[in-house]
Amino acid sequence: MGKTLAEKIISLKSHGEAEAGDVVIADVDLAFVQDTTGPLTIRQFKESGFEALAKPQQTIIFLDHAAPSPARQLSNDHILLRRFAEETGCRIYEVGEGICHQLVAEQFASPGDVILGSDSHTVTAGALGAFATGMGSSDVAVALALGRTWFRVPESFLIELNGVFPRGVYAKDLILYLIGQIGADGANYKALEFGGEALAQVTMSQRLTIANMAVEAGAKVGLFPADKVTRDFLRKYGRGDNYQPLYPDAEANYEQVIPVNLDQLEPMLALPHAVDNVRPVAQVKGVKIQQAFIGTCTNGRLEDLAVAAEILKGKKKCPGTRLLIAPASRQVLIRAIEKGYIQGLLEAGATVLPPGCTACLGLHQGVLGDGEVCISTANRNFKGRMGNPEAMIYLASPATAAASAVKGEIADPRDIM
Amino acid sequence: MTDLVLKGKAIKLGDNISTDDIIPGRFAHLRSNLPELAKHVLEDAAPGFASKVKPGDFLAAGKNLGLGSSREHAPVVIKMSGVGAILAKSAARIFFRNAINQGLPVLLCDTDKINDGDELEINLTGGTIANLTSGIKLNCSKMPPIMSAILKEGGLIPYIQKHKDFKL
Numbered sequence: 180m181g182k183t184l185a186e187k188i189i190s191l192k193s194h195g196e197a198e199a200g201d202v203v204i205a206d207v208d209l210a211f212v213q214d215t216t217g218p219l220t221i222r223q224f225k226e227s228g229f230e231a232l233a234k235p236q237q238t239i240i241f242l243d244h245a246a247p248s249p250a251r252q253l254s255n256d257h258i259l260l261r262r263f264a265e266e267t268g269c270r271i272y273e274v275g276e277g278i279c280h281q282l283v284a285e286q287f288a289s290p291g292d293v294i295l296g297s298d299s300h301t302v303t304a305g306a307l308g309a310f311a312t313g314m315g316s317s318d319v320a321v322a323l324a325l326g327r328t329w330f331r332v333p334e335s336f337l338i339e340l341n342g343v344f345p346r347g348v349y350a351k352d353l354i355l356y357l358i359g360q361i362g363a364d365g366a367n368y369k370a371l372e373f374g375g376e377a378l379a380q381v382t383m384s385q386r387l388t389i390a391n392m393a394v395e396a397g398a399k400v401g402l403f404p405a406d407k408v409t410r411d412f413l414r415k416y417g418r419g420d421n422y423q424p425l426y427p428d429a430e431a432n433y434e435q436v437i438p439v440n441l442d443q444l445e446p447m448l449a450l451p452h453a454v455d456n457v458r459p460v461a462q463v464k465g466v467k468i469q470q471a472f473i474g475t476c477t478n479g480r481l482e483d484l485a486v487a488a489e490i491l492k493g494k495k496k497c498p499g500t501r502l503l504i505a506p507a508s509r510q511v512l513i514r515a516i517e518k519g520y521i522q523g524l525l526e527a528g529a530t531v532l533p534p535g536c537t538a539c540l541g542l543h544q545g546v547l548g549d550g551e552v553c554i555s556t557a558n559r560n561f562k563g564r565m566g567n568p569e570a571m572i573y574l575a576s577p578a579t580a581a582a583s584a585v586k587g588e589i590a591d592p593r594d595i596m
Numbered sequence: 597m598t599d600l601v602l603k604g605k606a607i608k609l610g611d612n613i614s615t616d617d618i619i620p621g622r623f624a625h626l627r628s629n630l631p632e633l634a635k636h637v638l639e640d641a642a643p644g645f646a647s648k649v650k651p652g653d654f655l656a657a658g659k660n661l662g663l664g665s666s667r668e669h670a671p672v673v674i675k676m677s678g679v680g681a682i683l684a685k686s687a688a689r690i691f692f693r694n695a696i697n698q699g700l701p702v703l704l705c706d707t708d709k710i711n712d713g714d715e716l717e718i719n720l721t722g723g724t725i726a727n728l729t730s731g732i733k734l735n736c737s738k739m740p741p742i743m744s745a746i747l748k749e750g751g752l753i754p755y756i757q758k759h760k761d762f763k764l
Contacts, residue, residue: 202740204762215624227756252625299666315668315694317752329762364660368689540621561616568640
């Protein structure tokens with residue numbers, strides 16, 4: 180019998196033949212925490228009676244969620260995390276370096292890896308063919324100590340991509356469309372695996388956007404095969420040696436096969452307050468917005484800023500709308516400056532935030548007021564997500580968010596491109 | 597160790613209660629002060645919950661409970677509120693695992709058969725619920741043996757303190 184990508188990776192890392200439904204213990208290649216889940220993880224690690232990390236160089240702390248810190252309690256959490264890094268010799272990425280998932284993609288994730296993070300969007304690294312999944316603090320604490328964890332091997336859905344993205348339609352529109360089709364729990368406990376003949380045209384930046392949101396359908400992982408796109412990405416970041424091709428077997432067994440024709444897609448939105456409350460932008464145009472937010476682990480990469488800069492070139496944001504831009508990493512910000520995107524965005528009236536999670540999770544740098552509406556390129560629009568349960572969040576692509584910032588209302592990017 | 601038979605009253609919740617509903621991100625500055633954090637449990641989704649809940653009560657939620665973030669603080673503050681077990685039609689993967697890791701039982705069953713205020717008796721060993729108010733018996737789906745073992749020890753940290761490693 181053939182294996183899915185999930186079964187292949189877990190078989191390799193559990194040193195056996197793993198099939199969907201099996202419960203196995205697997206090696207963990209990389210484990211990480213961020214600053215809002217890390218303090219609990221560290222306390223649990225110590226409570227467990229462990230002193231040493233199993234793999235200090237494959238353990239990372241990211242200070243990205245409250246960065247720079249807006250409150251003394253969070254600053255004290257940062258101190259706790261820095262001390263732990265000093266004590267144990269693990270890696271630490273300081274305030275300003277960027278979002279954990281972007282840095283894992285740029286610097287660590289490789290095809291065939293098992294990656295655990297105490298953050299649900301750890302699934303992002305599935306774009307590189309890594310079995311990357313989010314867990315809570317207890318599970319990550321134990322993985323830090325043992326270098327392994329237990330998994331139930333997930334059944335896989337194959338998402339078969341064909342065609343090409345039409346003008347004004349991007350990876351974000353695809354994943355929103357898909358979540359709208361299968362629902363916020365439609366892939367609970369499952370692996371979403373992406374394939375099909377369109378794959379060769381789907382860039383790594385787009386793959387990261389798609390894999391990032393697999394968890395919004397409940398999935399444990401969102402996996403792409405490792406192919407030429409993966410190889411080129413790893414080479415670009417000086418990690419060409421980490422490449423190995425990785426594909427599912429032709430006779431692999433999928434619980435469902437869902438074909439998606441990219442030619443048929445249009446710009447999509449997730450309406451408040453659920454990620455699966457999805458409609459075409461064309462049906463929602465005209466809703467007034469007070470804030471447009473372009474960034475996050477979903478859509479804060481160079482390609483995303485390029486799209487926004489192109490749409491905003493020579494234009495101004497609507498005077499009543501705040502336009503927030505948050506590059507996903509220091510590297511993204513540097514490249515966006517070199518390419519002139521940041522200058523263009525600033526001239527259009529944008530506020531540029533430091534690399535990090537910024538406004539996404541409602542702690543700082545863009546908390547919404549009562550009754551305000553935000554169009555955001557993030558992955559979640561739950562009630563209260565951006566710091567205020569009285570606010571409304573619409574999720575969209577960077578193109579749709581940029582077009583909406585110009586108009587001061589939800590707009591179709593194809594109308595102004 | 598978790599008790600094997602639990603008795604209490606049901607508090608009903610709807611579908612798709614996210615971890616942002618359970619403990620919003622805007623309280624992240626309280627995560628190293630759990631008693632303060634716990635005061636805000638379900639504040640947006642079920643106003644007044646923290647003052648209404650009694651020790652030993654059960655949450656009876658709809659589908660996809662705990663979707664969203666991996667924050668283990670969500671089951672932590674539910675447990676701190678006194679809730680003895682969580683019942684739901686379905687639970688998001690990370691939340692489910694986190695609750696068990698906190699020694700907080702999660703039973704998946706048809707919660708449509710439970711009304712707010714119903715008296716329930718839960719048998720954790722058999723995975724059955726007796727609704728003492730309506731007389732209806734409910735069966736719950738089984739969890740993998742490793743999760744039952746973790747729950748039996750009162751959570752993952754006590755489990756690891758005892759066994760030093762995972763035992764399949």
